[in-house]
Amino acid sequence: FMDNSKNMDIDYKKARTFLDAGLTYPTGLGLGLKIKVNGNYAVNLKFNGKADLNAIMNNPRNAHFAFQFVPSGSLELASTLAVDADVVESGVKVSANLHSSTGTDLTVKVLDGYGVDVKLGLPVKKQEILNFHSDVFSVIREKTGSEVETPVKFNVKREDHGGCFDQLNTLTGLTVCGEVSVPLDGFKVLSPAYGPSKASLRIEKEDESLTAYHFRAFYDNKQPDKLSLEVLLDTPNSKTDRKFLLTAKGSMKPQKQLLIVMESPLTVPTTFEAVVIDTELEQAIAAKLTSDTAAYFIKIGAHISGDINRRKYEPILEYKFPETAALSDKGWIGRKGVKGGRQQQQSAVGISGAIYVEKNPGTAYRQYELQSVTLNTPNIKVTVDGTITIDANLIATDLKASYEKDTLTLNSKIQKLGERKYIARVDILPSKYP
Known part of the structure; x- marks a missing residue:
């Protein structure tokens, strides 16, 4: 046999x-x-x-x-x-x-254990x-x-x-x-x-020249800290171009990065890029989507300063859409202003303020202090001030949110006093209904 x-x-x-x-x-x-x-x-x-x-x-x-x-x-x-x-x-x-x-009729090939090549006739x-x-x-x-x-x-x-x-x-x-x-x-x-x-x-x-479908998928992780994926779907020798190609590449060093490219005659060429920025001065995620001549960009994260026991985080929110900006010559659209400056680009939505994180080394104690953390949109402006405290047996908040002339205060405390014994208190005080 x-x-x-x-x-x-x-x-x-x-x-x-x-x-x-x-x-x-x-x-x-x-x-x-x-x-x-x-x-x-x-x-x-x-x-x-x-x-x-x-x-x-x-x-x-x-x-x-x-x-x-x-x-x-x-x-x-x-x-x-x-x-x-x-x-x-x-x-x-x-x-x-x-x-x-x-x-x-079917033909199948296994590609070194990392992929497959299939032809369906x-x-x-x-x-x-x-x-x-x-x-x-x-x-x-x-x-x-x-x-x-x-x-x-x-x-x-x-x-x-x-x-x-x-x-x-x-x-x-x-x-x-x-x-x-x-x-x-x-x-x-x-x-x-x-x-x-x-x-x-x-x-x-209906297509007389259509004789087979070709599907290929291959995953490559042979290089250290790098990987790639390729997916192909095609009808070779056909008069109609149906080739669909999706490639994805990722790397962990020197920074975490992801690149996805999609090509198809039925859709416009599309590219997606994402980068994770993790340094002593900045932690952020930046992403860009390019489709034909349109480009979309967004960056979310925070600038970091201070020492290890008390760090200051200044929020970052940057974005550009085709209606408001053109694609940068360098591909990535960065912050406005001089290199290393803190001036943020003008946009319809923005976040400002600072968050201080205080901790005691070797313990679970953390205190988050919000100083004028403000969300600005064309319709609303919301500002939050106060603290959030987290310890081994304690979670407490003392926050105040301001919207136009109205305010909302949240005071809460949840504490573990012993095994199966807790105490909890929550106070919510709106300015409209004191």
């Missing part, structure tokens, strides 16, 4: 009549009443496979296998009820047929997922002639639905179509004796 798996070629065809039965009942008129039932099926399976199982087991990180599978089959049942008058035979025939014809232009129909005929056969079938017309209410889903045709090159037609009158839909029915579901290949 190991050796045969390297090149497997199977072409299986089978057609058979699995049901052929008939009975004739005499009647009082001297004419025979015939009942006949027939059942047939046909199957065609084509399979081609190439897989070196020994090589796959010995080196699974570089496994490679390919196969093509094209199955098709049909099933037909027919029953006839007729009166035999010797010189002529007349009656009704009911038949049902179920058919399916699909196909695909479309050897069949029209994929008949399901095709069912039932029919009712009146049949007449003269003794010296052949059987003549005439479709029977039914005066019953019917429901007919059909259509194709081609909204993703540009992306996939495929169109999904379906059709349903049944007699809709109670449970008569379940019986073919009340009229013919049909249902079908198929996938059609």
Whole structure:
């Protein structure tokens, strides 16, 4: 089996009549009443496979296998009820047929255990997922002639639905179509004796040049402190360009950085960059999104000063959108003013003020002092002052928020006095309702 798996070629065809039965009942008129039932099926399976199982087991990180599978089959049942008058035979025939014809070929390669390369082929232009129909005929056969079938017309209410889903045709090159037609009158839909029915579901290949889909994903972390990811989806040799490429690169040194680039003919080229700044003087996250000619930039963080026991954090909020600024020649858009200055760019939304963090080395004690921490927007201006104290068994706040002429004071204290013993107090005092 190991050796045969390297090149497997199977072409299986089978057609058979699995049901052929008939009975004739005499009647009082001297004419025979015939009942006949027939059942047939046909199957065609084509399979081609190439897989070196020994090589796959010995080196699974570089496994490679390919196969093509094209199955098709049909099933037909027919029953006839007729009166035999010797010189002529007349009656009704009911038949049902179920058919399916699909196909695909698949090639898979494992890329050194860090990725996969897959090719999915479309050897069949029209994929008949399901095709069912039932029919009712009146049949007449003269003794010296052949059987003549005439479709029977039914005066019953019917429901007919059909259509194709081609909204993703540009992306996939495929169109999904379906059709349903049944007699809709109670449970008569379940019986073919009340009229013919049909249902079908198929996938059609609209792009003749489309032969396969190519998917590739590879993750690389071989370099220290660096990693990359590449995802590719394409339809090679197709007249329509459907290539989608996503690349992501990240690094931990000298700074944490992420770069994502997306390319697709259906969308504009898009690039996303993000940098984590972590130094003694600044902690921040900066990100930029570039899409075609539009650029978006945002930076959030804080400037740091002071000693290890009492640090001062000044908030940073910078952003630029296409409506307010153009893209910097250097790619990254920085703060306005001279290098090293503290002047912030003018924007519709801003944060100012300072937060002092005081701590005692070796203990859980932390106190956060907010000094005129202000959020400015075109509609509101909110300023917060006060302290937040955190210790091993204590959380306390003494905060005051100001909005225009109104203020809101929050005083709270939650303290653990012992095992399963706590004390809590919360005071909220708005200036409007003292």
